[in-house]
Amino acid sequence: MIELQAVNKRFNPGQSNECRALADIDLRLERGGITVFTGPSGSGKTTLLTLIGCLARPTSGRISLDGRLLSNLPERFLTEVRRHTFGFVFQQFNLIRGLTVLENVMLPAYPLGRPYRELTAGARALLARFGLEPKAGSKVEWLSGGEAQRTALARALINDPAVIVADEPTANLDSRLSREVLGLLDDLAAQGRTVLVSSHDPLVFEAARVRRRLELRDGRLVGDHPC
Amino acid sequence: MRVAFERQKYLIDYTLAALLRRKTRNLGLLLVYALLVFLFASVLLLSQGLRREAAALLQDAPEVIVQRLAAGRHDLLPADWLDSLRRIRGVSDARGRLWGYYYDPAVKANYTVMAAAERPLAEGEILIGAALARVRAIGVGDVFSLRAASGPPALFKVAGILEPSSELLSADLLLLSESGFRALFQFPPERYTDAVLTVSNPREASTVARKIALALPSSRPILRSEMLRTYDAVFDWREGVTFLALAAPLLAFAVLAWDKAAGLSAEEKREIGILKAIGWETGDILRMKLWEGALLSLTAFLLGYLLAWWQVFHGGARLFAPILKGWAVLYPDFRLTPTVDPGQILIVLAVTVVPYIVATLVPGWRAAIADPDAAMRG
Numbered sequence: 001m002i003e004l005q006a007v008n009k010r011f012n013p014g015q016s017n018e019c020r021a022l023a024d025i026d027l028r029l030e031r032g033g034i035t036v037f038t039g040p041s042g043s044g045k046t047t048l049l050t051l052i053g054c055l056a057r058p059t060s061g062r063i064s065l066d067g068r069l070l071s072n073l074p075e076r077f078l079t080e081v082r083r084h085t086f087g088f089v090f091q092q093f094n095l096i097r098g099l100t101v102l103e104n105v106m107l108p109a110y111p112l113g114r115p116y117r118e119l120t121a122g123a124r125a126l127l128a129r130f131g132l133e134p135k136a137g138s139k140v141e142w143l144s145g146g147e148a149q150r151t152a153l154a155r156a157l158i159n160d161p162a163v164i165v166a167d168e169p170t171a172n173l174d175s176r177l178s179r180e181v182l183g184l185l186d187d188l189a190a191q192g193r194t195v196l197v198s199s200h201d202p203l204v205f206e207a208a209r210v211r212r213r214l215e216l217r218d219g220r221l222v223g224d225h226p227c
Numbered sequence: 228m229r230v231a232f233e234r235q236k237y238l239i240d241y242t243l244a245a246l247l248r249r250k251t252r253n254l255g256l257l258l259v260y261a262l263l264v265f266l267f268a269s270v271l272l273l274s275q276g277l278r279r280e281a282a283a284l285l286q287d288a289p290e291v292i293v294q295r296l297a298a299g300r301h302d303l304l305p306a307d308w309l310d311s312l313r314r315i316r317g318v319s320d321a322r323g324r325l326w327g328y329y330y331d332p333a334v335k336a337n338y339t340v341m342a343a344a345e346r347p348l349a350e351g352e353i354l355i356g357a358a359l360a361r362v363r364a365i366g367v368g369d370v371f372s373l374r375a376a377s378g379p380p381a382l383f384k385v386a387g388i389l390e391p392s393s394e395l396l397s398a399d400l401l402l403l404s405e406s407g408f409r410a411l412f413q414f415p416p417e418r419y420t421d422a423v424l425t426v427s428n429p430r431e432a433s434t435v436a437r438k439i440a441l442a443l444p445s446s447r448p449i450l451r452s453e454m455l456r457t458y459d460a461v462f463d464w465r466e467g468v469t470f471l472a473l474a475a476p477l478l479a480f481a482v483l484a485w486d487k488a489a490g491l492s493a494e495e496k497r498e499i500g501i502l503k504a505i506g507w508e509t510g511d512i513l514r515m516k517l518w519e520g521a522l523l524s525l526t527a528f529l530l531g532y533l534l535a536w537w538q539v540f541h542g543g544a545r546l547f548a549p550i551l552k553g554w555a556v557l558y559p560d561f562r563l564t565p566t567v568d569p570g571q572i573l574i575v576l577a578v579t580v581v582p583y584i585v586a587t588l589v590p591g592w593r594a595a596i597a598d599p600d601a602a603m604r605g
């Protein structure tokens with residue numbers, strides 16, 4: 001469903017600090033299951049996820065989603081695709097300080113203008129599912145790492161996206177919390193969502209539904225291991 | 228339609244929360260901003276109010292005033308001029324006026340003293356302006372003493388307080404009978420301070436003035452329209468000076484506002500990046516920024532303008548009155564008639580609110596058009 005053809009990404013092209021973060025990536029990702037991107041730090045995992053998730057455009061190459069070419073879409077349509085197709089879980093959680101857990105979860109849906117009642121009900125249901133109901137009214141800066149990660153996950157799901165993109169979801173968590181988050185990602189895959197994870201944490205491969213492991217090094221795909 | 232409405236509601240919600248999150252900064256900004264609107268609006272409201280007052284005043288003023296000049300200076304007007312004036316075609320009536328100034332060392336102020344033409348007053352009676360009555364703490368029935376030109380003080384009985392619609396000119400007014408006036412100042416008989424004319428057709432006032440100048444070469448006819456222009460010029464000048472004095476704080480605020488609004492903090496940039504990453508469009512961010520600018524600046528505007536309105540029309544305009552009124556001395560408690568002028572509100576809005584909104588929009592836009600991938604890197 002997601003297809004990359006000869007994708008390159010350069011940062012600061014033409015300047016002395018030019019950096020080739022991704023080189024000639026050809027890749028086809030099928031719907032469903034968990035796909036893990038591995039590789040050492042700086043190998044391009046995050047960059048690849050931002051391109052797939054329409055957060056940035058490739059310097060060259062083509063990216064398409066369900067046969068629809070994304071790389072030349074105007075920014076408005078790209079946002080539209082991103083909003084409805086992808087939910088993001090960031091390494092640093094990226095919750096908005098000063099807002100409550102509930103507000104943070106509802107945030108991605110604001111521009112859609114869904115009726116308030118319906119939206120809060122949906123957000124609360126997600127919080128209940130992740131055991132965060134008692135925290136709904138708390139400001140996010142008071143959350144523990146695990147709670148923050150689950151809040152981020154709930155936020156990623158509020159617009160009911162088909163694909164969940166999680167960048168190093170266990171990097172800031174201890175083993176117990178890591179297993180917990182992986183369990184949740186596993187559940188999402190079980191529901192039929194596509195889960196894309198970057199990680200160099202061996203724990204990640206324990207998740208039951210890891211379908212495929214892709215290995216990156218210096219911006220190139222160097223390994224493709226079905227699991 | 229409903230969706231668009233809901234979306235704006237969410238955006239306002241978010242904006243309010245964002246404003247509250249940076250409470251100290253925004254509150255400080257709001258106060259400085261409101262103060263500026265207050266100063267600016269005060270000057271505008273006050274000068275406009277005074278201008279309107281002066282215009283209303285001159286509405287009742289005579290079409291033409293005739294003075295006599297001697298060596299280019301104002302001289303007393305002989306009574307037989309009145310007959311010559313009445314004979315001029317277009318003049319329906321001419322009336323001599325007696326008026327002058329009286330310096331009161333007790334309050335260090337000049338009063339305007341006039342012989343009352345329309346009111347029957349006995350020689351020892353006097354009518355005084357409300358402000359004057361307040362300052363000297365006297366009322367009806369009290370005795371008011373004035374230094375006579377002949378030496379010994381002349382005593383007058385206060386027969387009434389002048390309570391006209393506009394206190395602007397009558398505040399420091401003293402009205403005497405004609406004989407009282409002549410006695411007090413030892414004013415020569417058969418002489419007047421100046422003359423006022425009634426013209427049959429006000430539109431021909433300038434023609435009449437030309438004829439007067441021909442018939443009485445040492446006369447100076449003054450038209451009401453000329454007086455209006457002079458008033459306007461004086462107000463314009465004073466308004467200009469005041470605005471110039473306000474320019475410094477205005478500029479300082481502009482710099483401050485630009486800096487505060489334009490210099491997005493790292494935190495705000497991060498937030499914009501996150502919002503974009505989780506599905507907000509550039510347009511959503513701009514709308515949010517628009518709300519932010521509008522909410523803050525409109526609140527400041529309302530606060531400042533209402534405060535200015537209140538202080539100009541109900542607080543006696545203590546702040547700017549001395550500069551803007553200037554020529555008058557006794558206006559401790561004078562009141563302008565409250566008015567609301569949409570055009571003027573638009574001006575204040577345009578110079579205060581619009582620049583601020585632009586100042587918040589531009590950097591928001593700059594942050595919003597960047598690729599949101601920075602959110603992934605924190």
Ligand SMILES: Nc1ncnc2c1ncn2[C@@H]1O[C@H](COP(=O)(O)OP(=O)(O)O)[C@@H](O)[C@H]1O
Nearest residue numbers: 011012019021040041042043044045046047048
């Ligand atoms: N905004 C950027 N500007 C310049 N170089 C960048 C930027 N983002 C990432 N890079 C570089 O791109 C390469 C890949 O980075 P990244 O995708 O974050 O790797 P990983 O997530 O595997 O650690 C690195 O060498 C990194 O320094």
Ligand SMILES: [Mg+2]
Nearest residue numbers: 045046047167
């Ligand atoms: Mg990374």
